Amino acid sequence: MAVPDLTGRVALVTGASRGIGAAIAEALAGAGAHVVAVARTVGGLEKLDDAIRAAGGSATLVPLDVLDFEGVDRLAIALADRFGKLDVLVGNAGVLGPLSPLGHVDQKPWDNVMAVNLTANHRLIKAMDPLLRRSDAGRAVFVSSGAATNIRAYWGPYAVSKAALDALVRTYAEETRSTAIRVNLFNPGATRTKMRQQAMPGEDPQTLPTAADVAQHVLTLVDPAFQETGRLLEARSGRLLAFQPPA
Ligand code: NAP
Numbered sequence: 001m002a003v004p005d006l007t008g009r010v011a012l013v014t015g016a017s018r019g020i021g022a023a024i025a026e027a028l029a030g031a032g033a034h035v036v037a038v039a040r041t042v043g044g045l046e047k048l049d050d051a052i053r054a055a056g057g058s059a060t061l062v063p064l065d066v067l068d069f070e071g072v073d074r075l076a077i078a079l080a081d082r083f084g085k086l087d088v089l090v091g092n093a094g095v096l097g098p099l100s101p102l103g104h105v106d107q108k109p110w111d112n113v114m115a116v117n118l119t120a121n122h123r124l125i126k127a128m129d130p131l132l133r134r135s136d137a138g139r140a141v142f143v144s145s146g147a148a149t150n151i152r153a154y155w156g157p158y159a160v161s162k163a164a165l166d167a168l169v170r171t172y173a174e175e176t177r178s179t180a181i182r183v184n185l186f187n188p189g190a191t192r193t194k195m196r197q198q199a200m201p202g203e204d205p206q207t208l209p210t211a212a213d214v215a216q217h218v219l220t221l222v223d224p225a226f227q228e229t230g231r232l233l234e235a236r237s238g239r240l241l242a243f244q245p246p247a
Contacts, residue, residue: 002223003030004223006028009135010033010079011034011036012079012090014092014093015092016039016044017037017039017040017045018044020092020211020215021093023215024215025037025059026051026057027212027215029058033087033088034059034083035057037049038064040063045062066120069120072123072124076130080131085131085132087135087138089124089132090218091124091141094143096113096199098113100154101154110157113157114161114164116161121168125140133181139226140183141218142168142183143185144185145158145159145188169185177229183230184229185232188211188214188217189234190208191213192205192211
């Protein structure tokens with residue numbers, strides 16, 4: 001896989017304290033981008049910073065809950081002051097939520113899954129769109145899941161949130177089609193992370209690709225030369241699709 005040159009580019013990654021988000025942040029920094037790493041867990045962000053620095057890259061750590069919408073707005077103002085633009089936005093932060101029959105899902109956990117997986121990404125778009133427009137090649141990537149279309153019993157909140165995320169992201173892609181911004185979805189597939197272990201406790205993690213393996217694919221979508229928009233890149237097959245196919 002060709003690694004684009006992201007030198008001088010600024011990349012914001014949500015959910016960068018572990019798992020796929022941390023691996024995407026490392027891959028972006030490895031390609032030369034300055035990474036703005038967002039998550040709640042300071043220890044995880046510091047570990048990421050150590051890894052990025054050891055590899056010769058640079059990062060800014062932002063301990064922030066993506067549900068702190070005013071905090072997200074303040075972050076956009078700070079990025080405007082410091083960099084004047086945003087080149088890459090990766091909306092990766094996500095939660096699995098309850099795996100239960102719909103009738104057993106309480107309001108609070110339902111609302112939380114929708115808030116983190118969907119609403120926070122809308123707020124991110126709202127706050128960061130003006131900065132992406134100031135880049136000569138703004139690239140936005142949002143991390144979806146096969147669960148959006150591969151409908152299974154008991155995965156309701158997560159599946160609904162990711163299906164709605166797909167619609168949100170494809171709408172943003174249409175709204176920016178005539179600009180220099182390209183907007184795409186990324187489906188990492190089953191990946192060796194804390195979330196996957198929570199979802200499938202009986203599975204042997206060693207049988208799954210690592211977060212670093214799947215994160216490399218995101219480099220394709222953030223390449224300033226990449227011109228597709230409103231598509232979905234599936235890490236497992238490497239295919240670029242018009243929409244999520246059922247499994
Ligand atoms: P993970 O290991 O649980 O990591 C989730 C990340 O999201 C963490 O960095 C977490 O950081 C962050 N996050 C969660 N809630 C947040 C909040 N309120 N504010 C800020 N950050 C928050 O999960 P993962 O497997 O890497 O998942 C990453 C993405 O890939 C998710 O969107 C997930 O749906 C998707 N995905 C994963 C798989 C898989 O097999 N692993 C498959 C398909 C799709 P803090 O807790 O530090 O805030």
